[in-house]
Amino acid sequence: MTSKPAKLVRDRIPEIVRANGKSCTITQLSAAEYRQALREKLVEEWEEWEEWEEGEEGENYKEVVALAWG
Template identity: 55%
Template sequence: MPTKTYHKLVRDRIPEIIEADGKTCVCETLSDENYISLLDQKLNEELAEYQESKSLEELADLLEVMQAVVKARGWTLEELERVRAEKAAKRGGFEKKILLKEVQG
């Protein structure tokens, strides 16, 4: 059976799922620094997948990675929501569908 090389961050149960399928895999536990770096890469990967598919499932994957980033950086979801709400209060959200075309002066 051919070997596929991935070298990417995967969800916690993926090795278990691979082995349940009768395959073997080689994994390592990352340092905090490498984990955050690979989470940042995973954010880009999941965003690209969402942009291609526009599916709720891919958007959920993006949210899962965002939650992992928050935790890995020592923040809380409550802090993230507070910052989001503060920005929305000061600058608004995106509900009005405004396209800024140009500014003069």
């Protein structure tokens, strides 16, 4: 089995993964860890958005900004 890096997920992704017969491990973050993970996700989304600038990536960026600083 290949190990993948930890990643902030939302939108019931663990439920979807398990419904498809696969497994995943989740960890509930503290408030400070969550803010840090959101900031890291923001950088990731920004890099993707710079590539796409429109569509779904732009919407993901807006969502992460709202969660991180909302």
